[in-house]
Amino acid sequence: MTALLEVSGLRKAYGATTAVDGVSFTLPPGGALGLVGESGSGKTTTARMLVGLEQPDSGSITVLGRPLAARVRGRAARLARAKAVQIVFQDPYLSLDARLTIGATLDAVLRLHGLGDRAARAARVRELLGQVGLGEREAAALPRHLSGGQRQRAAIARALAVEPAVLVLDEAVSALDVSVQAQVLNVLADIRRDAGIGLVFVSHDFAVVRYVCDEALVLLRGRPVEHRPMAELLAAPEHPYTRLLLDSVPHPGWDPASIAQRRRQLAQ
Amino acid sequence: MTLLSVEGLTVELPGSARPVLDTVHLRVAAGEVVGLVGESGSGKSVTARSALGLLPARAHVTGRVLVEGKDLVGADAARLREVRTSVASMVFQDPRAGINPVRRIGDFLAEPLRLVKGWSRRQAEARALELLAAVGLPDPPRHLRQYPHQLSGGMLQRVMIAGALAGEPKLLLCDEPTTALDVSTQAEILALLGALQRERGLGMLLITHDIELAAATCDRVYVMYAGRIVEEASAADLFGSPRHPYTRGLLGSTPPLTGPMERLHPVPGAPMSLAESAPGCAFAARCAFAEPGRCDQAPPGLLPLPAAAVPSTAAADPTGSADRRAACFRVAELPAVVTSEVAP
Amino acid sequence: MSTTVLQRRPLLGRLRGGFLAHGWLFRTSLVLLLGFVVVALLAPWLAPQDPTLGDFATTMAGPSAAHLLGTDQGGHDTFSALLVGARSSLLGPLGVVVFSSVAGIAVGLFSGWRGGWADAVIGRVLDILFAFPSLLLAILAVALFGKGLGAPVLAMAIAYMPYTARLVRGLTAQEKARPYVAAYLVQGHAPLYVAVRRLLPSLGPTVLAQSTVNFGYALLDLAALSFLGLGVQPPTPDWGAMINQAQAAVLQGQPLSAVVPAVAVVLVVVAFNVVGEQLGDRLARRDAR
Numbered sequence: 001m002t003a004l005l006e007v008s009g010l011r012k013a014y015g016a017t018t019a020v021d022g023v024s025f026t027l028p029p030g031g032a033l034g035l036v037g038e039s040g041s042g043k044t045t046t047a048r049m050l051v052g053l054e055q056p057d058s059g060s061i062t063v064l065g066r067p068l069a070a071r072v073r074g075r076a077a078r079l080a081r082a083k084a085v086q087i088v089f090q091d092p093y094l095s096l097d098a099r100l101t102i103g104a105t106l107d108a109v110l111r112l113h114g115l116g117d118r119a120a121r122a123a124r125v126r127e128l129l130g131q132v133g134l135g136e137r138e139a140a141a142l143p144r145h146l147s148g149g150q151r152q153r154a155a156i157a158r159a160l161a162v163e164p165a166v167l168v169l170d171e172a173v174s175a176l177d178v179s180v181q182a183q184v185l186n187v188l189a190d191i192r193r194d195a196g197i198g199l200v201f202v203s204h205d206f207a208v209v210r211y212v213c214d215e216a217l218v219l220l221r222g223r224p225v226e227h228r229p230m231a232e233l234l235a236a237p238e239h240p241y242t243r244l245l246l247d248s249v250p251h252p253g254w255d256p257a258s259i260a261q262r263r264r265q266l267a268q
Numbered sequence: 269m270t271l272l273s274v275e276g277l278t279v280e281l282p283g284s285a286r287p288v289l290d291t292v293h294l295r296v297a298a299g300e301v302v303g304l305v306g307e308s309g310s311g312k313s314v315t316a317r318s319a320l321g322l323l324p325a326r327a328h329v330t331g332r333v334l335v336e337g338k339d340l341v342g343a344d345a346a347r348l349r350e351v352r353t354s355v356a357s358m359v360f361q362d363p364r365a366g367i368n369p370v371r372r373i374g375d376f377l378a379e380p381l382r383l384v385k386g387w388s389r390r391q392a393e394a395r396a397l398e399l400l401a402a403v404g405l406p407d408p409p410r411h412l413r414q415y416p417h418q419l420s421g422g423m424l425q426r427v428m429i430a431g432a433l434a435g436e437p438k439l440l441l442c443d444e445p446t447t448a449l450d451v452s453t454q455a456e457i458l459a460l461l462g463a464l465q466r467e468r469g470l471g472m473l474l475i476t477h478d479i480e481l482a483a484a485t486c487d488r489v490y491v492m493y494a495g496r497i498v499e500e501a502s503a504a505d506l507f508g509s510p511r512h513p514y515t516r517g518l519l520g521s522t523p524p525l526t527g528p529m530e531r532l533h534p535v536p537g538a539p540m541s542l543a544e545s546a547p548g549c550a551f552a553a554r555c556a557f558a559e560p561g562r563c564d565q566a567p568p569g570l571l572p573l574p575a576a577a578v579p580s581t582a583a584a585d586p587t588g589s590a591d592r593r594a595a596c597f598r599v600a601e602l603p604a605v606v607t608s609e610v611a612p
Numbered sequence: 613m614s615t616t617v618l619q620r621r622p623l624l625g626r627l628r629g630g631f632l633a634h635g636w637l638f639r640t641s642l643v644l645l646l647g648f649v650v651v652a653l654l655a656p657w658l659a660p661q662d663p664t665l666g667d668f669a670t671t672m673a674g675p676s677a678a679h680l681l682g683t684d685q686g687g688h689d690t691f692s693a694l695l696v697g698a699r700s701s702l703l704g705p706l707g708v709v710v711f712s713s714v715a716g717i718a719v720g721l722f723s724g725w726r727g728g729w730a731d732a733v734i735g736r737v738l739d740i741l742f743a744f745p746s747l748l749l750a751i752l753a754v755a756l757f758g759k760g761l762g763a764p765v766l767a768m769a770i771a772y773m774p775y776t777a778r779l780v781r782g783l784t785a786q787e788k789a790r791p792y793v794a795a796y797l798v799q800g801h802a803p804l805y806v807a808v809r810r811l812l813p814s815l816g817p818t819v820l821a822q823s824t825v826n827f828g829y830a831l832l833d834l835a836a837l838s839f840l841g842l843g844v845q846p847p848t849p850d851w852g853a854m855i856n857q858a859q860a861a862v863l864q865g866q867p868l869s870a871v872v873p874a875v876a877v878v879l880v881v882v883a884f885n886v887v888g889e890q891l892g893d894r895l896a897r898r899d900a901r
Contacts, residue, residue: 038450039421051798075802082800089791097792099814109799147538148308155795162799177307178477179554182521182534189531204451211523211532234525248451249525252507254484256462259455 002065004029004198005050005085005166010059012045019045021222023059027166032192032199034209034230036245037219043202046219047170050200051087063165079113086159090171092151096143102129102154103139109161128157131194132187149180153187160191166198167191173208181208188212206246210234218242240266270334271439271471272296272319272356277331277341279314281324286545288314288324290495291331293570296471298438301462303482303503304475305518306492307539312475315492316441319356319473321348335439353384357432359461361444363424367416373400373427374412381434399430404460422453426460433464440465443475458485479518483507488591491515494540494550497570500593511573511594511602513555549597557598570595638890641883648880652698663693664847674868684869685860688849694872697849701877704765704843705830711769712830713823716776717812723777724784725807731781738774746771746833754842761844764837772826779822783815821891828884835877851877 005027012020020042027033035043048054050061052068061068063084072078089095097105106125115121129139132153143151152172159167169188173181185208192199192212201212209216210230217227218241226239237243244266247259272295279289289311296302306312317323318333321340333340335351343351360366367376377399378392387395393412400408403426416424425445432440442461446454462485465472476482482489483503491499491512499512510516517535537554546552548564555563573592596602651658660680666687673683681690723734746768753767787793788811796806837843838852846853851873858870 038452053794053798075800078800078802082798085798087795087798089795091791095791095795097796097810097814112800147541149538158795158799177539178479178518179307179521179535180538182523182532183536185523186532186534207523207525210525211529244452246525248455250478250481250484251525252484252504256455256459256485259452260459263452263456 003027003062004031004064005200006060006062007046007050008060008062010046010049010061011057012042012049012054013057018222020049020056023217023219023222023224025217025224025227027198027200030192030196030198031215032201032213034213034216035200035202035219036204036206036209036216038204038245040221041219042222043219044170045222047087047168047200047202050166050168051085052081053087082113082162083164085166085168086162086164087168087170088152088155088159088172090175092148092155092175093143095155096151096158098143101140101142102134102146102157105154105158106139106161109158113162124161128161129154131160131191132157133183147180148176149183152176152184156184156187156191160195160197164197166200168200168202170202171204172201174203174205185211204245206234206249218245269298270295271298271336272473273332273334273337274315274318275332275334277315277318277333278329279311279318279323280328281542282326282328284542286540286542286550287495288327288542289318290567292492292495292497294490294497296439296473298471299465299469300488301465301472301474301486303486303489304473304492305477305479305482305489306475307477309494309539309541310492311495312492313443316358316443316473316475319439319441320352320358349384352435353380354435355437356439356441357435357437358441358443359425359429359432359445362448363421363428364416364448366428367424369416371415372412373414373416373419376416376427377412377431377434380431384435395434396430399433400427402433402464403427403430405430420453421449422456425449425453425457429457429460429464437470439471439473441473441475444477445474446481447477454481479506479515480522491518494546496550496567496595498551498595500570500591502591505592511592511599512551512596513557513602514551517554549595557602559598562597568595568597574600635890637886641886644879644883645887648698648702648876651695652702655695655699659689659692659695661689661692663688663696663849674866681872682866682868684854684858685864686857688847690854690869690872693849693854694851694876697851697854697873698876700761700844700848701831701835701851702880704761704834705827707761707765708768708772708830708834709823709827711766712772712826713776713819715769716773717780717815717819719773720777720780720782721784721807721812724781725788725803725811727785731785734777734781738777741771741774744771746830747836750833750837751840751842754837759842759845764834764843768830768833772830775826776819776822780815780819783818784811787811787814817891817895821888821895824884824888824891828881828888831884832877832881 003026008024010020010023023042023046025033035046037043045054049056052072055070068081068084069077072081100108103125106128107121110121110124115124125139129135134150134153134157138146138150138154143154146154173184176184188199189212191197199212201209203209213230215227215229216233218225218239220241226233226237226242233242234246237246244259244262274292274294277289277292278287280287292311292315294304294315304312304315314324319335321343323329329341331341335355338347340348340351374393374396377396378389381387381392381395382389396412397408400411405411405423405426419427445461446457449457461472464470474482474486483506486503489501489503489506490497491514493514499506499510499515506515510519520533521535523532535554540550546564548566549558549568552558552563558564570593573594668687670679670683671685671687673679675682679689679691681694683689719734723731749771750764750767753763757763793806793811796810797803834843835852838850839856841856844850844853846857854873855870861867862870
């Protein structure tokens with residue numbers, strides 16, 4: 001079976017700083033990979049390269065066996081690329097067009113992707129919103145009349161409307177309130193189960209990555225340091241940086257002082 | 269000794285449907301680390317700011333905010349200045365927003381000392397060096413001459429902490445001090461805050477949205493929802509046997525890092541905004557245990573837990589449950605054992 | 613328990629939050645502007661006399677039943693000239709604003725969207741244009757293409773274009789960085805479509821506010837040009853030209869025919885400024901929400 005997404009040797013530099021250096025991974029159909037790291041780890045740059053918002057300096061991205069062109073020209077090529085990978089951004093307050101209702105936003109995506117019949121589009125909009133737990137009221141609302149969690153669900157529905165092979169989530173739950181974050185995580189888990197879509201979940205939070213993904217790739221300053229199945233990684237992290245990240249999550253009996261000390265050792 | 273005592277503080281803003289703060293009671297004693305947990309719009313930051321006499325303009329304020337026994341509500345400018353310069357100080361969420369990007373670190377630290385305390389340049393700089401060393405920055409003389417953009421977020425937050433310590437405060441208010449920082453930097457900043465707190469016997473109020481963080485670092489924790497305190501407990505009790513349905517919901521919303529993986533049971537809906545109000549318990553609309561005709565009539569008071577509601581393990585520990593209070597009509601009837609599986 | 617009402621915003625706050633937000637100034641300005649527009653449209657029917665015809669029997673007369681605001685030294689009826697003069701006085705700036713806004717939006721959108729070297733080059737060119745005072749550019753145009761309304765309006769449109777272009781460029785760059793624009797691109801929309809149909813409309817209100825302020829200044833500049841005798845040529849009535857022609861009357865102690873158009877210019881310019889600023893303030897408040 002061909003891999004859903006194959007990334008190899010991805011590299012991107014901005015001037016003298018190398019943001020991403022040698023990131024490679026393979027996503028099987030229906031798989032979910034967590035890209036875990038802190039600021040400056042290159043996880044967001046990697047996500048943006050996957051959807052074509054940044055051009056890699058070298059390396060290749062292949063979706064369902066077809067390489068993604070670095071630059072697309074023409075409508076057909078643009079739509080094909082859109083069908084390959086979609087993205088949900090971190091900030092639900094800025095990622096929706098403030099001038100369109102949620103329903104109109106989804107409708108525009110469906111029209112762009114060739115769903116001509118108005119009634120068919122309306123039905124599909126209802127279906128997509130239902131998938132993320134939104135209803136008629138939200139469809140008719142402008143983004144500013146919705147809560148952060150509702151907006152983020154709308155953004156997920158908008159990405160799903162394209163019916164992409166792979167969905168990239170760039171810190172998609174980290175700007176949400178704790179009680180709302182769990183709702184969106186459940187939506188993602190359901191989508192994974194029902195839509196059979198491949199997920200690339202970019203996050204700094206191992207707990208949410210564990211909830212959504214089967215495997216994780218840990219990035220440190222643009223380089224991959226550990227890539228293993230989730231359960232293994234959590235049970236026996238090999239790289240000291242992975243251990244540090246895991247221990248940094250607060251828990252009862254937490255000792256921040258020892259973590260701080262280890263972080264300094266790692267930095268040297 | 270009680271450093272900060274907020275008594276029945278209610279803050280109303282014109283144009284909002286409910287009070288920003290609604291009869292908030294809270295106290296912080298010297299040497300104590302107190303957590304204040306809440307989501308957006310819960311009023312946790314407003315509560316912390318009230319301890320500096322920083323309440324929103326045009327707000328209608330009732331109740332008292334006692335700092336070292338003296339009320340700040342309606343206090344004159346001199347008293348407010350005294351509190352802000354030498355009793356309480358605050359560390360904010362985003363260190364970059366709190367510092368002038370075109371002034372040197374040294375100016376940031378030394379200027380208040382020279383202006384407020386009338387120190388000479390030399391005295392103030394010597395003190396700034398001391399402060400930078402106290403917050404564990406590697407090369408204080410060099411940092412003194414650096415600009416904010418030359419430091420990482422974690423280092424800059426240390427500078428902000430140094431600035432907060434400049435007036436030798438007794439009470440440190442930390443408003444989401446690590447939210448803008450990386451996870452591993454978070455541990456570093458909290459280790460520093462913990463060490464400073466112990467060394468100096470500070471009273472500390474840690475405001476956070478992360479209930480796990482509060483449970484891991486605080487002695488006592490208050491949970492806020494929609495402007496009201498809904499639960500007060502020791503950190504161990506809160507984490508081990510949360511009583512208020514909202515606290516349970518928060519704990520059940522965070523996926524675990526270890527143990528079996530079950531489906532999360534999120535709290536439905538979204539936190540109550542300032543444009544919404546409810547006649548009864550503010551959480552009732554999202555609460556799985558809410559009883560129509562009871563929870564939606566009048567707001568529940570924050571009361572000590574009835575004996576029946578105190579879990580037996582906690583009751584056996586004489587120190588554990590002394591300060592347990594919750595604002596819920598049904599607190600005595602809720603199932604005692606708490607996992608993420610709790611359902612009505 | 614003590615009760616305190618905190619009032620931290622003294623006079624200035626009350627001023628802005630009070631009578632400005634109430635908007636009587638804004639509303640008065642708006643009504644005034646609408647009034648002038650109506651007058652300009654209906655001037656030929658409203659004017660009691662033909663302002664191009666001089667009545668040499670009554671020059672430099674004071675107000676009377678026949679001449680409500682008196683006459684100038686050529687015996688032209690000042691009131692009629694004021695009404696009919698509103699046409700060219702408002703039409704000129706309208707031309708300036710329309711041309712400069714269209715060009716400024718195009719240049720700014722391209723520059724802000726494209727970024728990189730194209731943005732840098734356009735930025736330098738705009739800097740150079742900024743360095744030319746609009747009046748100087750207009751006088752140059754008159755020298756090249758002759759007197760009248762056309763050449764100065766075109767020259768001034770070029771001089772005003774950088775203001776709009778800068779604004780649009782900045783807003784475009786800021787807006788383009790927002791994830792909703794990235795989302796449109798990822799969905800497969802053509803960049804041109806996203807820039808023109810999705811991004812541009814969100815800038816509309818801000819550009820309108822800027823154009824409104826520009827209108828007032830353009831009117832002032834064009835009136836100055838006419839005053840210098842380089843703009844609208846007599847006998848076509850124009851406020852700037854009226855002030856110019858009234859110079860002799862002023863020296864003879866009959867300033868009314870100069871004062872009337874001057875007051876009209878000041879009122880319209882101030883009104884446009886108030887409306888523009890308030891539109892800008894309202895937008896800022898809307899965005900803050």
